[in-house]
Amino acid sequence: MANNDIYNEIQYPGPYQLAWAKFRADHVSWVCFCIVIFFIIVAIFAPLVAPYSPTEQNTDYVLLPPSWQNAGDVHFLLGTDDLGRDVLSRLIYGTQITFGLSLLVALAAMVVGLALGALAGMSKGIRASVFNHLLDTILSIPSLLLAIVIVAALGPGLFNTIWAVFLVLIPQFVHRTRIAVQNEFKKEYVTAARLDGANDFQILISSVFPNIIETIILQYSLAVSAAMLDVAALGFLGLGAQQGSPEWGAMLAGSIDLIYRASWLATLPGVTMFLCLLSVNTVGHGLRNALKQRSE
């Protein structure tokens, strides 16, 4: 189409902008993205948002049902547990532990995995083969079993759980990065850069990384949901966060004894966690679709 506006340069959207526009055009993903942002804000500002401390025991209000039931009290919006602790505050602080820590641990695993994956992707011969075998071994063990074994060696506790999840997530990042780097290195623009005299490291930083960053972000969203599941599952099994901690899995585990008397203690943490996981998964799915559409 002819462009009559000769004074203003027309802006063509770059690849990132294009992917972002595609992503925003999908309403479901966009809503889920907003929910994820909401959870992140809640996690950061938990002490400001929460009405009570997660450990404060209101002994006059033990096992109060949520406020929409007749026996409920509006001061405790989502009710209280068997020690009179406010469920809403505990869920908010739980966001900090289960969701916030998962975001951080996935980020740390991403940095380490990216570095190792790039090294593995560029190496050839026997070293690469040994590395691949090692990776295949670790990837063939399901992440929860591996995390359980690491926790068994280190001893139960939230801190050890985080270590375990960190170690479990790294191989997945290494695997994904390695494949992506190997594929990029076969492409012609890399050859062009090499003919210009760039060494491997320069090619990696300035040519390959910008092109695989989206794959890595996609893997990050998968890793966050896997990390949340593992942290909560270990908390539920009593191997992670100790009983009484507001971690969602530990809250669910604590609710089992009271499930007949106070079913909201089992449903509410589950609903929160389900919502959070669903949003993260949908964002990842939407991202993948956006990238696929852009390349088509």
Add this chain to the structure above:
Amino acid sequence: MIVYFIRRFNLLVTTLFLLSLISFSLAHLFPGDAAINFSGQQSLTYQEYAKLTEELALNESYFVQYIVYMQRVVQGDFGNSFSSDASVLDDFMRVFPASAELSAYALILTAIVGLPLGLWAGVKRNSWIDKVIFSSATIANSIPIFWMGLLLMLLFSLNLAWLPISGRLNLLYEVPSDTGILLIDIALSNLDNKYQIYQDALRHLVLPTITLAILPTTILIGMMRSSVINVMATPYIKAAKTKGLSTFQIIRKHVFRNAILPIIPQFGLLFNTLMTSTMITEFIFSWPGIGHWLIEAIYQRDYPVIQAALLLVSSFMVVINVLSDIVHTLLNPLVRKEING
């Protein structure tokens, strides 16, 4: 073709070797004395301890220790459990059938529900049926399995009181354990009220099986759907349509078989999910299987059991992974052609 098998076999052996190395080093990494962690014998006199150290070659180099450890593993000697003081292998053989039984039923349920739904969604791509099936699978995929188990228990066991909460069988019935697989054991036993026992066993099975099957089913629906979509886009489907075959005939003769082939190598992934879910499901429903056993062992700091369970369970998975790869190669002519060049 033979080269391919050798390479797969090589992968299998290397992986198993690395797993055994991890398992071996765990005995040194766990807190406590390596001799006790290896053998599982806690109350030793000084002479016994010295003899054990000699047998396990703990004063020698790590290499010799590893060789001795592998000899014991091959003989099936994983030491004794700290808590039950029985041989770990015997304990494993006792709990394994319960897990295998539960997983097998869940796998059957997964296949019965997942394959047709995925096929349906793939054939009717972008229709409302596809959207309903695919989005419910996505939503179900995000439900944490331990919460799902609790919800089912809350609904069917506590509120409606239809199904029992936990365990494999009512304590009233005492079925002798011959094979360890309960439904077969009942048939083999000479109890007179078999019909009631069967009913009771099946009622105990419903909730764990459904809980366990949900996650693999959602994954299978996704796999099947994308595979069917790929097949539907191929020229031979167009040719079949031109020939005038009905949709049902096309699906039965062309789509189903071709769509299932690419799923076979992903069976390993499905199986991994199943194993992880099994551990949590067994914990929730107090099902006396491997997951329950392993988690109990961690509570009790039962190091020989943890070490052996890791080695046995993960070796089992590696074997399944490699097997599904090989079966895929044998069944899929396209891959065979690629390998043979």
